[in-house]
Amino acid sequence: MTQHTSDRSAAPVLVLDFGAQYGQLIARRVRDLQVYSELVPCDISADEVRELNPAAIILSGGPASVYAEDAPSIDAGIFELGLPVLGFCYGHQIMAATLGGEVSHSDVGEYGPATLTRERDSALMNATPLEQTVWMSHRDAVSQAPEGFMVTSSTSVCPIASMEDPTRRFFSTQFHPEVAHTEHGGQMLENFLFEICGLEKNWSMDDVAERKVADIRKQVGEDRVILALSGGVDSSVVAALGARAIGRQMTCVFINHGLLRKGEPEQVEEVFTTQFDVDFIHVHAEDRYAALLDGVVDPEEKRRIIGTQFWKEFFAVATELEHDGRPVRFLAQGTIYPDIIESGARKTGGKASTIKSHHNLIPFPEGVHFDLIEPLDHFFKDEVRALGRELGLPEHIVYRQPFPGPGLAIRIIGAVxxxxxxxxxxxxxxxxxxxxxxxxxxxxxxxxxxxxxxxxxxxxxxxxxxxxxxxxxxxxxxxxxxxxxxxxxxxxxxxxxxxxxxxxxxxxxxxxxxxxxxxxxxxxxxxxxxxxxxxx
The missing domain is CATH 3.30.300.10 (GMP Synthetase; Chain A, domain 3)
Structure with a gap:
């Protein structure tokens, strides 16, 4: 479990991660409302929760069925701590199953937008329309609410789309209030945080840049750093943080694999040799990648090849620097949270299913080791852009189109x-x-x-x-x-x-x-x- 204690300004809202694709998004939505939130693994014990002294608990969604043999469970003692609890999707189902309700497999699933009809009495959905659009992604559903709960909304497919026990301050929804496609999800989160939990707005990102600069200085000391620089907003923000923190102790290494968009290699070199006071190395690896990818069709094999070669190229640069008397201890990366959760590599110990591999999350080749610096690993793309603006990066970098590490290789279906x-x-x-x-x-x-x-x-x-x-x-x-x-x-x-x-x-x-x-x-x-x- 990771605790960012320096970020806390009050008791946090803990998001228990059941392997949701939206787990960190929930924590981020809470932070957007100026309430500090931390993501923790779903198997955290009630005693560990008590030690963290949270203000409230949110249970995330997840890909499993609550009755599956290896399904994530929850310490039932968490519901006895007297804390407000809000569950979404799998969190809705695990709350029902743990507290005596029933969850069943639906004949028809719901994926995407759905029309929700709510009851007039609902503390969670107060000040939202009686009919509204919500975002669903489920096949299982709560078929019987636990004792003490009242059903507060339904859809044509899901009779118990939400339920609540206001006495114990337990609330849950089958839909996802945290995603933008749930029209009034923000209002529901506000109702939970401020009306139900009685919290105050006491956290912001205003000083994130300076905290990150200080963290990098403390972590690096007098050592040297290689930055995996792609020219995208993520690695560029890390470059700006590193330049401010440690200057020419950082070497920006741009691996040109020959899979970039039109004109990009030239643009990357021009920007990062004129706007940053760091060393810059342009590695021309186009021919090596072309030979390795020749005839490869499977997308995961492409990603594996590109990721493995990525590390080899870095190891070669680090070796050269060491021969020049400048040994490198740290590798800085522009890893952001969607990279981590889509790879199933949850730092919080969750159980996300793997959607795709990311080149900057594949393990080092044998014999290679760097200590990692990943200052953006719990930020989403729009938060990274906000940080880039605060650091003074030019707009054409801050708003550059997202581009996958493996480049055009995965936008070409079949062999490259x-x-x-x-x-x-x-x-x-x-x-x-x-x-x-x-x-x-x-x-x-x-x-x-x-x-x-x-x-x-x-x-x-x-x-x-x-x-x-x-x-x-x-x-x-x-x-x-x-x-x-x-x-x-x-x-x-x-x-x-x-x-x-x-x-x-x-x-x-x-x-x-x-x-x-x-x-x-x-x-x-x-x-x-x-x-x-x-x-x-």
Missing amino acids: SPEKLEILREADAIVREELDAHNKRVFRQTGERSGAGSVWQYFAVLPDIKSVGVMGDERTYARPIILRAVESSDAMTADWAKLPYEVLGRISSRIVAEVPGVNRVAYDITSKPPATIEWE
Whole structure:
């Protein structure tokens, strides 16, 4: 269990992590409301909870069935501590099962938006409409509420969508109030924290940058650091923190694997040799990666190869520095929390199911060891951007499009080849150019970067198929491009962007006209969940 005691300004709200894809998001939503929150493993004991002296408990969701043999459980003594408890999804079910209710497997699951009808009397849902949209992701459901609970809402599929025992201050929902797609989830969290628990707003991120700078100085001392620099916002924020904390004790190492977007290697080198007072090393590993990836189709194998080679490249640089009399002890990384939870590598000891591997979370090759510096490992993307602004990073870095560590290799479905890379780079450049312009138009109209109509992430995908087309009165047999554009604030949930038809039309026309080898453009209109933002 990790306690950030220096961050505390009052008794925290503890989020018990049952392996949810949204576990850290819950803690982050509480912090957004200026109440400090910590994520702890679900198998924490009642005695350990008592020692932490929390103000309240929130039970996260999780991927398991409460009756499965290896399902996470909860120490029933936690419900006897006299603390307010709020459960979501699996937390709703484990509360019911532990306190004498029943949970059953539903004939029909609910995934995505659902229409909720609530009862008039509900402390948790006070000041919210009697009918509202919530976000569901479940197959099991509470079929009988425990004694002392009243049912406070339902959907057409789920008769007990929420329940509460106001006397003991126990509340739970089958839906997810913490995600943005639950319309009035924020109000429910406010009701719980301030009306039910009686807490005060007494925590903020205002001094996070200086705390992190101090932490890095204390951790590093006089030693040297290598930074895994991609040029994205995450590693750039770490670079800015490191530059402020330890200056040229940090060496920024940019591994060019040949899988970047159009023009990016040049942009990365230009930015990080002029704006940061740190050493910068550009490792040209394009040919080595191309040979390793030749003929590889499976996405996890691609990630494994790219991740393993990533460490080897770093080890080679560290060896060179050591030969130059500058041995390196620490490896700094731009790891953020979605990386950790999607890899199932929960630092809190939770049981998240693995969705995909991340190159910066694969274990070191044999014989290689660095102590890690990961100052962003409990922040979400929008929090990282806020920190970047506070550190004075330029906007084109702070608002740079998210990009996976394995690069275009996982946006090419099937084997990677020079021809496919060229097609995808050119198509992706058009997508980004057009949607950058679209977002700027939205910003001019609304004054908000994340206002209605703006797009959070957008890119092109190249599938491993060809289709028939007609171009210039000739039959073609060429590749399609799939456009992916989503709206999100945290990368944990996302909805497909409702782009204007003229924008979609312009993107399609330009790609087909300007990118040789492409004769068709399709648009992915699937939310996360059930899909992921990336295709692989």
